[in-house]
Structures are given as structure tokens and as C-alpha cells.
Amino acid sequence: MRSLKRILARMQSFTTARRGDERLREEIEQHLAMQTDENIRAGMSFAEARRQARLKFGGIEAIR
Numbered sequence: 001m002r003s004l005k006r007i008l009a010r011m012q013s014f015t016t017a018r019r020g021d022e023r024l025r026e027e028i029e030q031h032l033a034m035q036t037d038e039n040i041r042a043g044m045s046f047a048e049a050r051r052q053a054r055l056k057f058g059g060i061e062a063i064r
Contacts, residue, residue, distance in 0.1 A: 032054065032057060035049075035053035035056055036053045
């Protein structure tokens, strides 16, 4: 019975962590999109605006 409870707890933890990772990814993408839009309004091309947004945001992998 303990084994089953441990397995269920680990499965729940795994799915909860996965949802958290997805939410973080979505939030980062929203911030990048907002900065990209701001850069485009400032006269940059889409590619340059996106690049500058990523540079301004910093290390995405480090944040994760």
C-alpha cells in the first residue's frame, strides 16, 4: 500500500512540475512578444526586434 501511495505521489509531483514549466515557458514567451512588439514600433525589423528582445530579457535557460 505504501508503494502505491509513493508512486501516486511521484506521478502527481511530475505532472505538477510539468504544468509549472509550461506556465513559465508561456510567461517568458509573452514577455518576449511584448518586447518584440515594442522594438518593432521603434522601427526595427521583426528579426532584429526579436533578437534584441532576447538579449534584453537575458539567459532564458538560466531563468528556467
